[in-house]
Structure formats: structure tokens, C-alpha cells
Amino acid sequence: MIEGVKQQKWWGWGEEGKAYSHHDKPKFAPFVKRIVGVDINVSKTSVPPFSSLDVPATQLTDELRTKLEGIVGATYAQTDDETRVVHAFGKGVRDLVRVRRGELGRVPDVVVYPGDEDEVVALVNAAVEDDFVLIPFGGGSNIVAATEAVPGEPRNVVVANLGRMKSLLEIDEISGMARIQAGVFGPDMEDQLQARGWTMGHQPDSFVWSTLGGWIATRSSGMQSDKYGDISDIVRGLRMVMPGQVLTLRPLPSTSSGPSVREMVLGSEGRLGIITEAWVQVHRIPEQRELQAYFFATYADGLKACEQIAASDANVILARVSDPLETQYIMANGKASGRVGKLANKAIQKLMERKGWDLDGICMSFVGFEGSANHVRYHKGLVSKIIKANNGMGVGKGPGSLYDQKKYDTPYIRDFMLDHGLVADVSETTTPWAHALEIHTNTVAAAHKALEERGVRGVVFCHLSHSYHSGACQYFTFAIADDSEDNLVSYDAVKRAIQQSFMDNHGTVSHHHGVGEEHSPWLDQDISPAGVHMQRTLFEGIDPGNNLNPGKIIHDGKPGISSNSADA
Amino acid sequence: MIEGVKQQKWWGWGEEGKAYSHHDKPKFAPFVKRIVGVDINVSKTSVPPFSSLDVPATQLTDELRTKLEGIVGATYAQTDDETRVVHAFGKGVRDLVRVRRGELGRVPDVVVYPGDEDEVVALVNAAVEDDFVLIPFGGGSNIVAATEAVPGEPRNVVVANLGRMKSLLEIDEISGMARIQAGVFGPDMEDQLQARGWTMGHQPDSFVWSTLGGWIATRSSGMQSDKYGDISDIVRGLRMVMPGQVLTLRPLPSTSSGPSVREMVLGSEGRLGIITEAWVQVHRIPEQRELQAYFFATYADGLKACEQIAASDANVILARVSDPLETQYIMANGKASGRVGKLANKAIQKLMERKGWDLDGICMSFVGFEGSANHVRYHKGLVSKIIKANNGMGVGKGPGSLYDQKKYDTPYIRDFMLDHGLVADVSETTTPWAHALEIHTNTVAAAHKALEERGVRGVVFCHLSHSYHSGACQYFTFAIADDSEDNLVSYDAVKRAIQQSFMDNHGTVSHHHGVGEEHSPWLDQDISPAGVHMQRTLFEGIDPGNNLNPGKIIHDGKPGISSNSADA
Structure with missing residues (x-):
């Protein structure tokens, strides 16, 4: 590790020592048990010691080592095993499963840390002159195999970590x-x-x-x-x-x-x-920031409210709504309430029952506002009318504050799930508003069909996460109860079903996770062969030697999703 | 002409029979006389009859004619002189001057009017197979030589007018x-x-x-x-x-x-x-629409107000402010007021004088609002505070209504000006807010320097036309009092000075007029040689035969601006 450059765990999300725990969330274990039949009080796998991995030796030639050290300095050209393994993968669940198993693929030969643009210039020019592969690396959080070297890459693979350039x-x-x-x-x-x-x-x-x-x-x-x-x-x-x-x-x-x-x-x-x-x-920095929480009787009502907010005069910073299962997941993941909180929850529940709501179908929503106090008040008023018109119910600022505190912690849960035999990841898409409900229904169904065909249990839930004039992003989380050696086959089956459902239901392959290798097989369907041809023209024209992160977005040969998977 | 397809005059803007007149605007002739020394009551040139033009004969081969007629039908493949001349140019002032003089350049050989996408497919594929040039054509309003064939193009030149595809x-x-x-x-x-x-x-x-x-x-x-x-x-x-x-x-x-x-x-x-x-x-369609007019004591105040509106919580549909000279131009171009209007103007003038404003420096501004009545009221209130903080003065809805009625008529004035020996056109750019005032000052100065060097009188004025979070578009109008044979040399000198000033003052080559041939020489400076290389890679990869509107955006050889100009 290089001083001052943050680095994630080699085996999972985020910083060493930080992990998800369900011990202060009494409703979580029963929820998981009910939904996918897994007892999270029992661990099934654990992270092996790094020393147990069989890390392929660096293939860095002496000549290239000398050249790279000449560019960035010896300190900033690292070839130790852990640094190379950390930079071999992103953080998709396929990455997490493989690294735990020691299936390391084409581990890069060296990680360099350029300190300024001149060094980056020298690296890029060297990649072309000396015909090596150069892969840029930021936080390493991608989940689409966007920074992974092509399997069997015969050339030297150099990863450029930009972490020193942070001012x-x-x-x-x-x-x-x-x-x-x-x-x-x-x-x-x-x-x-x-x-x-x-x-x-x-x-x-x-x-x-x-x-x-x-x-x-x-x-x-x-x-x-x-x-x-x-x-x-x-x-x-x-x-x-x-x-x-x-x-x-x-x-x-x-x-x-x-x-x-x-x-x-x-x-x-x-x-x-x-x-x-x-x-x-x-x-x-705005004067005020406020997240209001609401409940809807159905997901359709929640979607309609978000659609109407987007079409209205209201300015919001975010509007999200979770489907029933995700709502239950959020509530099950809450800490044990104090006496006052429990009473308040009871009161809300009573109110919902009086309205005739099916408590298994309720959907939680957050809408955020920023600006002057007056501005927040005005726009909250506009939104409030839309919520009411869609049979929603406001429950105040409390849940929003909690959400704000915890919003970046979700990825830690994935590692916890993996310890308990649950393979979990996310896929997101946008559609026009007209297809928002249909893509949700059909994608959940497609995932369940894939689970059934594999003969495993699993769960898919979703929230609307980003709104636009013409449509919205929906963000699906899926978890598969498969602790077998073939769990990546199950993952592939479900992931494929979800992505294909996006294509079949007016969605795009990804709203904000990019293409990498993982989404590349759907690009033809997403932007049409002519669009892929335009991208390819650009890549091949600018980088005829295929030195710059080759194999991403567009690649020839077998779809990456199966070339990297357990059944390949 | 094809029934149902609108076509502009061959010699100027818009429809036959419609023209600018100053006869009901008593202040306009004195204004023009004062600013550029031209008496617009005397015409200097006039449009020659079409029959006097020496239109080059079509070079369309019989083979290609048969092929094109097979694709679109004989009715929709026109080779008459007027149709070809109308489709030879855009409506930049260079175009207007040349067409009046009968300097027709590479007039297209045929104009086709495809009726559906299948016909467009056949045309594009034929262009590649038979190696002809294919130029798409919409309204023909461009002012950057975007649809003009390359001078001396040896291949057949086919213009595809999309006017039948309008549903x-x-x-x-x-x-x-x-x-x-x-x-x-x-x-x-x-x-x-x-x-x-x-x-x-x-x-x-x-x-x-x-x-x-x-x-x-x-x-x-x-x-x-x-x-x-x-x-x-x-x-x-x-x-x-x-x-x-x-x-x-x-x-x-x-x-x-x-x-x-x-x-x-x-x-x-x-x-x-x-x-x-x-x-x-x-x-x-919004419930309400309202344009409010304001005056500022200086252009700097007006720019600052627009900048603050963009940074504020206020939602506007537009915010524009004219510099002092454009303000005088707008006021001089107004119809004679009735008695009430005159009294109101007097009252406003008195108020400005009491505030100590220099009446030659005042700047007119419009800000527009749309939405529910309540929404319009709320945002007008937010804007009103910003106007006041910048020493501005509201003058109500009257001028805005007038502006709304006349907003599309400006281009007709250019033909009128040309009749009176004034070469006029527009150039627009965006900069970050930090450079908005400086680019205005320096561009006006650069244009005047160019005019002086040519030894001709002229005028440049400007308004801020579009706002963004990070900056704004300023839209410059310039007119040169040059009725000589060399008036396009004067045009080139001023146009070049303005575009180069955009480059030298943190601006872009164009905010919304595109590149065509006219702006192509500045592209290297605008998006850097690497950016041009990326565009070129795309064009050459997709259209290796250079059949699709060649010579636009990027072209080799002499900059187009001089290759088409009178001094070439």
C-alpha cells in the first residue's frame, strides 16, 4: 500500500475492520429466514487467509520494470502479491466469489501510482511503444469487470492507480x-x-x-x-x-x-x-436539507407519485420509493426501537389498517428538498399534494435522517451475505415512465423463473432511485441462496435474466454502473449494432494497438459474462 | 417546389413577399444613420431577377438520375435551376451576398425528397455504392456553410430535402x-x-x-x-x-x-x-406564461443579475439582457407609441434620471416564467429580489408581449440591411460566468479594431441569451457599412476577429449554430487537436468514402472561411 492512497480489502468491500452486523437488528435474521430460508446465525464460508492464495507471479520484464520505475519512481511501482490482487478485480459479487476461492485470473504484473499528468503521459506513450496493457484504476468499486485484464492476456499488464492525484x-x-x-x-x-x-x-x-x-x-x-x-x-x-x-x-x-x-x-x-x-x-452548501418519508399502499401508487413529481413544478433533490419487499427489508434491518418509537410505529400501522392497506404491500418512500427555508417549505407543499393524490401518507423526517447516516453502508452487507451462502448483487436500468411498472413486474418474474430453473431460492427487490422528465431509474437488488461450488452459475442465470428483461421491457443495460465486460453482451440490443459500430470505430481508431483497457464495453469472441464464469 | 414542402426565397430569409420595413418605426433611420452613417431611406443594391443568374447546368449522369428516380419517384428528383440554387446555400450573410452576385459555387446537381426512411436508406447506400456526395437539408437556415458542397467537387452532388417527412x-x-x-x-x-x-x-x-x-x-x-x-x-x-x-x-x-x-x-x-x-x-402547455421586462443601469449589473438567477432557487424559462447598444437598437426599432405609451416612457426616463443612470448605458432585460399562477408568482418574487439587489427596475409585461410577437422576425432585417449596403450577421458563444463581462468587452473591441483596419464603419451589439449553472451564452450581432465589391473581405475580417476573441476569452466557437465550414478553422483551439482527432476518427471510420456531407466540421486544406470568400 502507498501512504495516502486508500485501498479496499482484497476480499471485499471497504476498509479492513468494518463489517455489517445484524446483532442489534433483531428482526433481520427472521426476515432472511422467511424470505430465502437461510439462517444467518450460522456462517457457511469464511474468508481464507491471504497467504493461502496461489497468486501467479508477476510477468513484468526487467526492461519494463526499469522503464516504469524511471517514470514514477521505484516506490510507486508495486509488484507485491496483495497490491496486485487488490487491483485485479472490482467489487461485483462474481469478483468476491472468485477472489475468496483463489480463482485470480490474469492478475496484473505491476501497479503504478503516477504523481502527476506528465507521468501519466509517459505511461500512456510507453504502453503504445512497448505494447503493454494499461488499465486505469480509481477506487476499484466497479461491479462490471471494468478494470479486469482479459483472461490469458499475453502482454504485460500494468494498472495505473490514480490515488496520488487527489487535489x-x-x-x-x-x-x-x-x-x-x-x-x-x-x-x-x-x-x-x-x-x-x-x-x-x-x-x-x-x-x-x-x-x-x-x-x-x-x-x-x-x-x-x-x-x-x-x-x-x-x-x-x-x-x-x-x-x-x-x-x-x-x-x-x-x-x-x-x-x-x-x-x-x-x-x-x-x-x-x-x-x-x-x-x-x-x-x-444549501441553507436547509430535509428528507421526508412517506408510505404508499402499493408500488404502483409510489411510482405514479414520483412520475407526477417529475412532471410538476416541484424541485426535489431526490424522490425514491421501495417496492414492498425492499420496504420489508429496510424495516427488518432497523435497530430495535425504544418504547416511544415502538408506540409511533404501532400508531402508523393502525392508521394503515384503518385505510384498508395490505401491510405486506406497503412501500416506503423518501423525497428530499434543499434550499432556503422558504424554498423547502414551498416545494414540500407541492410534493405533499401529489403524495396525497396518490393515497400516500407522510411519516416525517425521522426515517430520512437515519437513511442519510447509513446510505453508504449497504455494500458491506454483500460480504456478510456471502459468509452465509447468499450470493447478492445489484442491477439497475432506466425506462420511460410508461414502462416503469411493467419492467419492475417482468424483471422480478424473470429473475424468479431463473431461480426456479436453477432449483434455488432467492429474492429480488427494487426501488425507484433517480427521476427524469421522461422516466426513471429502478435499482434491483437480488440475492441467491446458493452455497454450492456452482453458485456463480446461479448468479449468471439470474443476472442474465434480469439484464435480458431490461432489454425486453424498454430499459437500458445500465443506468450508472457502466458496461465493462459484464454488460457488454447486451450492447447490441441496447444501442443497436450501428451504435456499437460507432463506439468500436472510435476505440480502434484511437487505440489501434488495443493497449488501453482492452476487452471492455466492446469485445470480440465469447461474451465476457460466461468467459469468466464458473461454467466456462 | 414540391407541394407541402416549405421553401425559402432563393435570395434571402423566409417566405416570398414578407420583408422588414422601417416605415412605421420613425426612430430607426436616425438610429442607423447615427451609428454607422448609412441612410436607410436610400437603397444601394437590389435583388437581381433569378433569370439573370448564370446557374451551372446539372452534372447529374443519366445513370444516377434513373437510379434516384427509382428510389424517390420522378416527381421527387428535381433538377430545375431555382430548386438547385435554393439548396446550394444556407442563410449566412456570405451566402446572401454571393447568391445576389450570382457567385453560385458548386450548385448541387439534383434535389431529392425522400418520403420515408426506406428511401433514405436506399439513398445513403447508393451514395456509397455509386460514390456521389449526399447532403441532408432541412430548412436551409444555417449560417455556417453547413450544407454547401465543397467547391469544385467532381462527384455528383445530391441534396436530400427531408421536408416530406414531417409527421x-x-x-x-x-x-x-x-x-x-x-x-x-x-x-x-x-x-x-x-x-x-x-x-x-x-x-x-x-x-x-x-x-x-x-x-x-x-x-x-x-x-x-x-x-x-x-x-x-x-x-x-x-x-x-x-x-x-x-x-x-x-x-x-x-x-x-x-x-x-x-x-x-x-x-x-x-x-x-x-x-x-x-x-x-x-x-x-403551461397554465401561465409571463415575460417580465426590466432595465439595468449597466450591462455588468444585468449580467450579474442573470448569474445570480442561475445560482438561485428561482426557476425561469429565460433570462436575457441586452447591452446598451442593442437596447438602443430595440428601442429604435419600436413602432411609434400612442400618447399613453409616450407618457409612460417619459415617466420611466424621469425615474432613471433621478437614479442618476446614464441613459446611453441602460440595458433592457427580459425574464420569463411558466407554470401555475402560484408558481409564477413565487418565482417572480425570487427574481424580483435579485433584480433589486443589482439596481434593476421592473417595467412590467408590455415589452415582453411585444418581444414574444416579433421574436422570429429578426432575420428579415438582414436582407433589408443588405439592400442598404450593410453586411450583417451574428456570432454567439458561451463562457463561464467569470468571463462573461470580459468576453463581451474584448469581443466588441476586437470587432472594432478589425473594422478600423478595414477602414469601414460598423456596429457590434450583444445580449445574454441562455443561462446555465456555470455560465451563459452571449449572442453578438454585427453590421458592417461596406457596399463595395470587397464587402465579404470586411465580413471575413470582423467575423474572424470575433471568433478569435471567443477563443482568446474562454469561449467556445459556437453555442448553437454549429461548425459547418465557417467555424471549422477554430475547432483545434476549441476542443484541442486531440478532440478534433477523435471526431475525425469517427467520421473517417463511418464514412471512409467521404460521401456524407464532406468538408464540414473538419476538413483538410485551406480554411473554408477564406476558400469561399471574395479574397480567395
Whole structure:
């Protein structure tokens, strides 16, 4: 590890020593038992010691080692096993399963930590001249095999960790823009901005363990995108090192200078070059911030309310609603309430029963507001009318505060689940509003069909997470009770069923997780063969030697999803 | 002409019979005389009869004629001189000057009017197979030589006018999206939408004479973009015919499927294919719409107010402010007031004098609001505070109503000016807010320096036209008093000075007029050589035979601006 560069566990999410625990959540174990038949009080697998892994030796040639050390310095060219394994994978559940099993694939030969753009330039040019593979790496939080070397890659594989390039370089306080280095992690960036009274407002689930460069390279979106926009809205200018040249896009609010080069870099996942810094939109920290919680009798009501909020005059920072099963999951995952809380919950339950609601069908929702006190009050009023018109019920600010505190902790649960024989991951999509309910119904059904065919139990639940004028993102979580050697076959079956359902129901392959290798097989269906042809034209033209993160977004041969899976 | 397909005058803007007149605007002639020394009561040039033009004969081969007639039908393959001349140019002032002089350049050999996408497919494939040039054509309103054949093009030049493909195909009323054919003109499209209670809200200055496909191909932006977005925000899906394939992008609110193919089509100006239809965002016609007029003591105050509105909680549909000279131009262009109007103007003038304002420095501003009555009232209140804080003065709804009625008529003035020896056109750019005032000051100065060097009089004025979180578009109008044979040399000098000033002052080459041939020389400076390389990679990869509107956005050899100009 390099001092000052954050690094995740080699075997799971986030920092060593931090883990999910259900011991203060008495309702959780019974919930899991009821839903998927697993007793989470009994561990089924555990993480092996790192020393038990059979890590392939580095294939780094002496010549290349000398060259790389000449560029970044010996300290910043690491070839130890743990560093290489940490940089071999993202954090998809397929990654977690394989690393625990010691199925390490094509582990990179060296991890370099460039300290400035000049070093990145030297690395990119060396990759072309000396024909090695160069893969950029931020927080390593991706779940689509976006930073993994192609199996059997015969060339040297060099990972460039941007973690030393993490400074807020300047703020244009008049234009509300900041110039920031690409390797900065979410919390560090917000600390630097907030110390000067600003915020970017970008809050992806991965926030703590992802970087600005990674957000740009994957077209990230944060929980507050209804106000702050997707990363594609937030980024106004950037620099990207390409073979033989540095792309320089100055910060501009909007332009009509031909096909958008900025939008070619967004989502390029390292295939066109390495992003070193960006100009991003920042905002003054708002006077007030408030998350209101609501309940709906049905998911359809909740979706309709979000659709109407998006079409209305109301300004919200976020509007989300969980389906019944996710609502039950959230409630089961709550800490034991005190006496007052229990009474309040009883009162709400009574009220719902009086309304004739089926308590198994209720859906929890959060809507967020920011601005002056007056602004928050005005827009809360507009939203309140829409909630009422859709038979919803407000329950105040309490649950929202709790959500705000815990919102980045969810990924830790996945490691806990894996310890107990549950393979869990997420898939998300957007559709027009007209297809929002239908894609939910059909995707849940498709996943269950796949589970049945595999003969295993499992669960799928979902929330609407981001709204737009024309539609919304729905975010599905699935968990499969399979502790067998073939659990990745089950994973593949369910994941495939979900992604194909997205295609069959007017959705896109991914709203904000990118393509990587995992989603690549659906790209033809998503953007049509002509769209894939345009992307391929760009990649092959800019990187004819296939040195820059090859095999991602588009690749020939077998779909990656099966080439990496247990049944390959 | 083809029945049902609108066509502009061969020699100027808009429809035959409609022209600008100053006879009911008593202050206009004295204003022009004072500013540029020209007496507009005396005509200097006039439009020659079409019959006096020496139109090059069509070079269409019999073989290609047979093929094209086989695709679209004989009626829809026109080779008469007037049709070919109308389709030879856009409506930049360079175009107007040349066509009046009979300098017709490479007039296309035939204009075809495909009736459906299948015919477009056949045309694009034929262009590649038979190696001819294919140029898509919408309203023909572009001012950047975006649809003009390359001088001396030896191959057959075929223009595809999309005007028959003009139907609203469907509205998804739940998602607020409509599927519309690309050849529809603005008014026809809005009529079809509004008949069903919807609007797209897109109002470029060219609205009456431009088409949906043209807006997409050039990255258009409308006056109400603060609410409705640029065309790049409005278009959610589309179809584009490419060599051998049809790109199909389904309507999606947002996606992370790699580099955005949608954003490659936007601004592609016919170089990647022909857009046949699009899914666009539409909105319910708002309950209320109100344009409020304000005055500021200085342009700096007006810019600061717009900047603060963009940063505030206020929702506006537009916020514009004219510099002092444009303000005087607008006031001079008003009709003679009745007695009440004169008294009101006197009262406002008195008030300004009491405030100590320099009446030569005052700036007129419009801010627009839409939504429920309550919403309009609330946001008007927020804006009102910002106006006051910047020493502004509200003058009510009157001027805004007038502006709304006349907003599409400005381009007719350019033909009138040309009759009187004034060469006039527009250039617009965006910068971050921090550079808004400086780019205005420096661009006006740069234009005047160029005028001085040419030894001619002229005028430059400007308004802020579109706001974004991080900056704004400023829209410059310039007029040069040069009735000599060399007036295009003067135009070039001023135009070059303005565009270079954009580059030197943190601006982009164009906010919404596109690149065409006219802005192409600045692209390297705008998006850096690496950005141009990415665009070139795409164009050459998709269209290796250079059949699709060649020479636009990027071209080799001499900069187009001089290759077409009088001094070439």
C-alpha cells in the first residue's frame, strides 16, 4: 500500500475492520429466514487467509520494470502479491466469489501510482511503444469487470492507480465550478470543497470508495441527481491523456462544436485514455436539507407519485420509493426501537389498517428538498399534494435522517451475505415512465423463473432511485441462496435474466454502473449494432494497438459474462 | 417546389413577399444613420431577377438520375435551376451576398425528397455504392456553410430535402415524449403537438424556417432553454441512416452504455448519416406564461443579475439582457407609441434620471416564467429580489408581449440591411460566468479594431441569451457599412476577429449554430487537436468514402472561411 492512497480489502468491500452486523437488528435474521430460508446465525464460508492464495507471479520484464520505475519512481511501482490482487478485480459479487476461492485470473504484473499528468503521459506513450496493457484504476468499486485484464492476456499488464492525484486545484467561485484531480475519493473531495463552502452534491452508493475519474469513466449518477444531475451534467471540462496527445476540454456551459468529445470521454472506461482532472459544477452548501418519508399502499401508487413529481413544478433533490419487499427489508434491518418509537410505529400501522392497506404491500418512500427555508417549505407543499393524490401518507423526517447516516453502508452487507451462502448483487436500468411498472413486474418474474430453473431460492427487490422528465431509474437488488461450488452459475442465470428483461421491457443495460465486460453482451440490443459500430470505430481508431483497457464495453469472441464464469 | 414542402426565397430569409420595413418605426433611420452613417431611406443594391443568374447546368449522369428516380419517384428528383440554387446555400450573410452576385459555387446537381426512411436508406447506400456526395437539408437556415458542397467537387452532388417527412408519429403521454419525423418545421411541429395539449418548448431564432433534424444535426438551442433544455437535453432517442445500417437509439431518460452514441449524432451535421426521426421531450402547455421586462443601469449589473438567477432557487424559462447598444437598437426599432405609451416612457426616463443612470448605458432585460399562477408568482418574487439587489427596475409585461410577437422576425432585417449596403450577421458563444463581462468587452473591441483596419464603419451589439449553472451564452450581432465589391473581405475580417476573441476569452466557437465550414478553422483551439482527432476518427471510420456531407466540421486544406470568400 502507498501512504495516502486508500485501498479496499482484497476480499471485499471497504476498509479492513468494518463489517455489517445484524446483532442489534433483531428482526433481520427472521426476515432472511422467511424470505430465502437461510439462517444467518450460522456462517457457511469464511474468508481464507491471504497467504493461502496461489497468486501467479508477476510477468513484468526487467526492461519494463526499469522503464516504469524511471517514470514514477521505484516506490510507486508495486509488484507485491496483495497490491496486485487488490487491483485485479472490482467489487461485483462474481469478483468476491472468485477472489475468496483463489480463482485470480490474469492478475496484473505491476501497479503504478503516477504523481502527476506528465507521468501519466509517459505511461500512456510507453504502453503504445512497448505494447503493454494499461488499465486505469480509481477506487476499484466497479461491479462490471471494468478494470479486469482479459483472461490469458499475453502482454504485460500494468494498472495505473490514480490515488496520488487527489487535489482540489481551484474553485471558480463566480461560475460555480471546481478543477479537481481525477484520483480523489468522494469523501476527500467533499472535505476539500466543503472547507471552502462548496459541494458537488454527487452521491453514488459507492461514494466512499470511488473516485472522480471513475465516475466520469463510467457515467456515474448519484442519489441526488434530480437536483445536481448525473456526472455527465456535472463535468464541464476535463483533461484526458491519449496516445501521443492530451485531450483538453476547457470548462464550458454548453457548446455546438460538432459531435460531443466530452460525451465520448464520459463512459469510455479507460479505452480512450486516462482522465487526469476535470472541471465540475459545484454549488454553495444549501441553507436547509430535509428528507421526508412517506408510505404508499402499493408500488404502483409510489411510482405514479414520483412520475407526477417529475412532471410538476416541484424541485426535489431526490424522490425514491421501495417496492414492498425492499420496504420489508429496510424495516427488518432497523435497530430495535425504544418504547416511544415502538408506540409511533404501532400508531402508523393502525392508521394503515384503518385505510384498508395490505401491510405486506406497503412501500416506503423518501423525497428530499434543499434550499432556503422558504424554498423547502414551498416545494414540500407541492410534493405533499401529489403524495396525497396518490393515497400516500407522510411519516416525517425521522426515517430520512437515519437513511442519510447509513446510505453508504449497504455494500458491506454483500460480504456478510456471502459468509452465509447468499450470493447478492445489484442491477439497475432506466425506462420511460410508461414502462416503469411493467419492467419492475417482468424483471422480478424473470429473475424468479431463473431461480426456479436453477432449483434455488432467492429474492429480488427494487426501488425507484433517480427521476427524469421522461422516466426513471429502478435499482434491483437480488440475492441467491446458493452455497454450492456452482453458485456463480446461479448468479449468471439470474443476472442474465434480469439484464435480458431490461432489454425486453424498454430499459437500458445500465443506468450508472457502466458496461465493462459484464454488460457488454447486451450492447447490441441496447444501442443497436450501428451504435456499437460507432463506439468500436472510435476505440480502434484511437487505440489501434488495443493497449488501453482492452476487452471492455466492446469485445470480440465469447461474451465476457460466461468467459469468466464458473461454467466456462 | 414540391407541394407541402416549405421553401425559402432563393435570395434571402423566409417566405416570398414578407420583408422588414422601417416605415412605421420613425426612430430607426436616425438610429442607423447615427451609428454607422448609412441612410436607410436610400437603397444601394437590389435583388437581381433569378433569370439573370448564370446557374451551372446539372452534372447529374443519366445513370444516377434513373437510379434516384427509382428510389424517390420522378416527381421527387428535381433538377430545375431555382430548386438547385435554393439548396446550394444556407442563410449566412456570405451566402446572401454571393447568391445576389450570382457567385453560385458548386450548385448541387439534383434535389431529392425522400418520403420515408426506406428511401433514405436506399439513398445513403447508393451514395456509397455509386460514390456521389449526399447532403441532408432541412430548412436551409444555417449560417455556417453547413450544407454547401465543397467547391469544385467532381462527384455528383445530391441534396436530400427531408421536408416530406414531417409527421408527429406518436405521443407517449405518460412519459412526456413524442416521436416525430426529422423533416418537420418548427411551427408545423408545434401545431401538431399543441393540438393534443403538448409543446416541445424549443424556440430557436430560426424556428419558423428550421427543422427537428436540423436542430439535432447542429446542436440547436432555443430561447427557452433555461427551462426546456438545449436540443441535446430534449432528444432522448432517434434513428439515423448510416452506410449499410440504421442506428436505432430507443427513448431513454439516461444511460451508462459507454461513450454516448446519442451525443455523437447530435452535432454531426450530416457527416455520419441522415437523421430520420427522434423521440423528444414534450411538456403539457403551461397554465401561465409571463415575460417580465426590466432595465439595468449597466450591462455588468444585468449580467450579474442573470448569474445570480442561475445560482438561485428561482426557476425561469429565460433570462436575457441586452447591452446598451442593442437596447438602443430595440428601442429604435419600436413602432411609434400612442400618447399613453409616450407618457409612460417619459415617466420611466424621469425615474432613471433621478437614479442618476446614464441613459446611453441602460440595458433592457427580459425574464420569463411558466407554470401555475402560484408558481409564477413565487418565482417572480425570487427574481424580483435579485433584480433589486443589482439596481434593476421592473417595467412590467408590455415589452415582453411585444418581444414574444416579433421574436422570429429578426432575420428579415438582414436582407433589408443588405439592400442598404450593410453586411450583417451574428456570432454567439458561451463562457463561464467569470468571463462573461470580459468576453463581451474584448469581443466588441476586437470587432472594432478589425473594422478600423478595414477602414469601414460598423456596429457590434450583444445580449445574454441562455443561462446555465456555470455560465451563459452571449449572442453578438454585427453590421458592417461596406457596399463595395470587397464587402465579404470586411465580413471575413470582423467575423474572424470575433471568433478569435471567443477563443482568446474562454469561449467556445459556437453555442448553437454549429461548425459547418465557417467555424471549422477554430475547432483545434476549441476542443484541442486531440478532440478534433477523435471526431475525425469517427467520421473517417463511418464514412471512409467521404460521401456524407464532406468538408464540414473538419476538413483538410485551406480554411473554408477564406476558400469561399471574395479574397480567395
